[in-house]
Amino acid sequence: MATGTLRKPPQAPPLFTTEPLCILDDAKRLLDQSRKIQTSVIESVDPSTATFANTLLLLAHDENIRQKEAHVLEFYQHVSPDEELRAASRQVEGLVKDFSIETAMREDIFKLVEAVSAKNEDLDPQSRHILEKEKSSYVRNGLGLPAEKKERFKEIKKRLGQITIEFRKNLTDEKGGIWFSQEQLEGVPKDDILGFELGEDENSGQLRVTFKFPDVTTVLRHAANGDTRRQILIANANKVKQNVPLLKEALVLRDEAARLLGYSNHAAFRLEEKMIKSPETVNTFLSDLRSKLRAKGLQEVEKLKELKKIEMESRGESFDGHYYMWDDKFYQRLMLLKEFSLDAQEISEYFPLNVTIQLMLEMFEKLFGMEFVKIEGKARDELAGTGNGNDIVWHPDVQVFSAWNAGSNDEFLGFLYLDLHPRQGKFGHAANFNLRPGFVDADGQRSYPATALVCNFSKPTATKPSLLKHDEVVVLFHELGHGIHDLVGKTKYARYHGTMCVQDFCEAPSQLLENWCWSPGPLKLLSQHYSTLSPEYFQVWKDGQGEKNSRTSKLPQQITDDMIQNLIRTKNVNSAIFCLTTLHVAIFDMTVHQPDSFEAAADLNPSKIWNTLRSDIMPTEGPDSQGDGDEWGHHEVTFGQLVGDYDAGIYGYLCSQVYSLDIFDTFFKSNPMDATEGRRYRHMVLENGGSRDEMKMLEDYLGRKPNSGAFYRELGCSETPS
Structure with a gap:
């Protein structure tokens, strides 16, 4: 259980006690060590004597150690309360990026890799995989270019790294x-x-x-x-205007780099190594989805308009016939309340954050054969090795768990961290960060992972615990899905551990687990009304009964079957609007990464494209319909993914949804808590990380090629193209 037997892990967790200057020194030490190992390989091996063992394996072992330390050093920028430490962490990321570019463009190492590949040694599958990917990455990093173009390519890569760091800093700060x-x-x-x-x-x-x-x-x-809703939406879309020129510069540089390598655009370059190999296939998928959902979205808005008219007239206001983007969350909530008797606030009372986490971990224990043990008090002090348990966390609010295989073998899996509440300088959305990848070291010993969920759920008040809305429960499941993927990974090499697989698949394991939040059995298991947690909370709840006439002095400890059924009935209410929102981002992403020429890339106006596409795709009206023009906001630059690793990859959220719904529909829909199937999925999919071809892995697990039937059924659309 999540309060299981305390035992000492075979590996200590990372310490978070560093100072700004120290992490820069640590980073320089790491990179200098890697340069020495590269030099040693070059001096001791030539193409005629190069083998996987004396070349690639040595470099891979060094990469393992480097990632084990560097991930933590780069993580501070997202979570540290210390502004200087965050700044130093960004500098570390810049140093690591520059080193990666330097390494990826070393002709001497590339010649050795080519020689090893040509010898076609008998290698285990993971070693064969890393060899093939390493050879490809050198070519994709400009090693085949003439000297002048190669130098320009290197300049572009370095500048893109700087842009990424500055862009994310603006969002975090x-x-x-x-x-x-x-x-x-x-x-x-x-x-x-x-x-x-x-x-x-x-x-x-x-x-x-x-x-x-x-x-x-x-x-x-x-x-x-x-007007309040309008103000906050527009202001939020303009909160980091300094990112506007950074995104534009990134788009132009990416296009130039792709054309230097002989690709028609950046999307063609990026998709070559994804599960979906070509922009044309992605464009067709997105276009088909758009044609299916647009009319359905307009129908959904017409119903919401009717509700808006009734609601406004009840307050003595006249309805002008418009339904704006800042209306959507408000009237969707009202619709759920009026048509489905679904009160999101009332539902949230059954999901106090800390209890939900406990029950969620217990659920994953049963499903995947794991055990989580919370590390607190004296156990945390002892594990730190310094006598101060706060040394193994970056903020006092952070919770730490050790993860183990269930059963008698006491096999350690890794550390799980939960950082759940907002604070100044912290990453502003929800994400999973790998702090240490898992791998097998040079002595054949396992190095275990550490993974962190960084979220921004409301803090508890003086009278109530933090209560999760149902959609926040879904978010927690999603991010913990990434964490589970990280913890159970069993790869030899750090670069393929856990979630480090191709982008158009890596979201699938997390999206799969979202389905448990819409299943009656798991929902019941996850719930416990906050008033049952203490006499004080019960009194607070009782005192608040006057707010709702339907409440009584007694209530069930768990969410009722009627509430669950009402909640499940709402799963696909206004699903077209929801999916079109993701589709808008994906189409924007593909549009700006597929200009017809370099000149066209230089002429891009991303904000105009974003807002114009929004008007064309979304059934809700925006400020442009009120005469504010097509550059009223710059919401596109609030998405860190567009300058991170998801460039020309946002479509992957939708493709992963196809895969995840196919898996759920085939193996879990009839029994979400099927432990036998959960373990089979863990062993055949999650443990592999990115160490296998993802499509082949998925086909082996499904016993067939994946299909989109469940995805389109979920949306209420036919599977055949329109």
Whole structure:
């Protein structure tokens, strides 16, 4: 269980006690060591004597050690409360990126890799995989270019690395917000209001809504004042304008680099190594999905318009016939409440954060044959080795678990960290970060992974624990899915550990687990009403009964079957609008990465393209329909993925959904808690990470080629192209 038997892991967790100057020194030491090993290989081996063992294996072992340390050093920028440490961590990322570019363009190493490949040694599958990928990566990094073009390619790669770091820094360090009066925030729940900063002096009596995800979302969902919702949406879309020129520069440089290598555009370059190999296939998939969903989305909006008209007239306001993007979360919530008796706030009372995590981990223990043990108190002090348990976390709020194989063998799997609440300087959305990859070291011993869930759920108040909306439960499942993928990985090489697989598959394991949040049995198992946690919480709940006439003095400890059924009935309500939102980002991503020429790339106006596509794809109206023009906002530069590893890859969220729904529909739909199937899936898919061809791995697991039937059925569409 998640409170299982405490035992000492065979490997200590990382310590988070460093200083800004120290992590720079550590990074330089790591990279100098790697350069020495590269030099040693070059001096001791030539193409005639090069083998996998004396060349690639030595370099791979060095990469394993480097990633084991560097991942932690680069992680500080996303979570550290210390601004100097975050800045130093970004410098480390820059050093590591520059080193990677330097290594990827070493002609002397490339010649050895080519020689090893030509010898066609009898290698184990993972070693064969790394050899093939390594040879390909050198070619894709400009080794076949003439000297002048090669130098330009190197300059481009370095500048792109700098852009990525600066772009993400702007997002992480963003401190904006808007002051609203109590009246402007009418409808926002009291618990959320308590979390807003109360103004002083010129802002006396006002409340500050930040651009952090929980704040923006709660205002868009609950504020009855349409102008309030409009203000927060537009301001949030303009919160990091300094990223606008950075994205434009990145798009131009990517296009230039792709053309230097002989590709028609950046998308063609990026997709060559994905599961879907060509932009044409992706474009067809996205276009077909768009044609299926557009009409359905318009129908969904017509129903929401009817609700908006009724709601506005009930408040004595006239309805002008428009349905704006800032209306959507508000009226979708009202629809669920009025048509399905689904109150998101009431549902959240059954999902107190810490209890939900405990029950979620227990669920994964049963499904995947794992055991989680929370490390706290004296056990944390002892594990730290310093006597201070806070040394193994980067912030006091962070929880730590050790993960083990279930059974009597006491096989250690790794460490799981949970950093769940927002704070200044912290990564602003939800993500999983690998802190240490798993691998087999030069002595044949296993080095175990450490993985962190970084989320931004509301903090507990003085009277209530942190309560998760159902969609936040889904987010938690999704990110923990990445964490499980990380923990159970059993690859030889760090670069293929866990989630380090191709982008158009790596989301599938996490999206698969989202389905458990829509299944009656798991939902029941996950729930416990917060009022049952303590007499104090019960009194708070009881005192609040007057807010809802339907409440009684007694309630079940777990969520009721009626509430579960109502919740499940809403799963695909307005699903076209939801899917079109992702589709919009994916089509934008493919559009800006497929210009007809380099000149066309230089002429791109990403914000205009983003807003124009939004108007064409989404059934909701935007500020442009009110005469604000097609550059009213720059929401595209709030997506870190577009400059990170998801360039020309956002479509992967949709493709992964195809794979995940196919798996769930085939193996888990009838019994989500089938432990036999859970273990088979763990061993055949999750443990492999990126060490196998992902499509072949998926076909072996399914026993056939994947198909999109379940995906289109979920959306209420026919599978055949329109």
